[in-house]
Amino acid sequence: TQLLEQSPQFLSIQEGENLTVYCNSSSVFSSLQWYRQEPGEGPVLLVTVVTGGEVKKLKRLTFQFGDARKDSSLHITAAQPGDTGLYLCAGPITQGGSEKLVFGKGMKLTVNP
Amino acid sequence: KAGVTQTPRYLIKTRGQQVTLSCSPISGHRSVSWYQQTPGQGLQFLFEYFSETQRNKGNFPGRFSGRQFSNSRSEMNVSTLELGDSALYLCASSLDELAPLLEYTDTQYFGPGTRLTVL
Secondary structure: OOOOEEEOOEEEEEOOOOEEEEEEOOOOOOOEEEEEEOOOOOOEEEEEEOOOOOEEEEOOEEEEEOOOOOEEEEEEOOOOHHHOEEEEEEEEEEEOOEEEEEEOOOEEEEEEO | OOOOEEEOOEEEEOOOOOEEEEEEOOOOOOEEEEEEEEOOOEEEEEEEEEOOEEEEEOOOOOOEEEEEOOOOOEEEEEOOOOHHHOEEEEEEEEOOOOHHHHOOOOOOEEOOOEEEEEO
16 A cells, blocks of 8 residues: 555646646655656655645745645646656655655656657 | 765666665765665665664565665665566665654655666
């Protein structure tokens, strides 16, 4: 069972369009992170949201953490070909007294010029 | 500062063989985590090492093992390879050993991964 569910799993859009990707869970998280992974590379952290209801903006990217801290969304405005990649959400869970990161399966975005 | 480096970048093995992958963390980082990434299961946590000790472990069989050296470099080993072990193996390093105690998620910096193909 996937602790973090992402939707959609795939998205192909034209340059200039807007999009939103969702990350949902039935569990409460102390924080959630968003990463972008490009082909042949490891994931790169975009943002960490820690407060329920929090909204963070990073240029054309807007991240929101749900009030109940069970979900998050990433909205991209006026997508560009350089936004192409795999977008992953991740959250920490405590297991056996230690913390580890669990990831959603990701949303593969293709932005066509 | 140099980023996280992983060697080799690509590897082809046959079933039954064993493989060792290497990870050099960012200078000064003492925590190294390993992940397996496949299209079907996504990114899954393998284990984490801190100060040469395994601090956390995911739900993988005992064929997957790792270690960390005094200079924080880490290796992971997979014995008796199976076709299903084909994946991208990622290592990530982080700095702050107090993060788990203070209950915040430290930033992990990922390497480019080792692409393992088992034939």
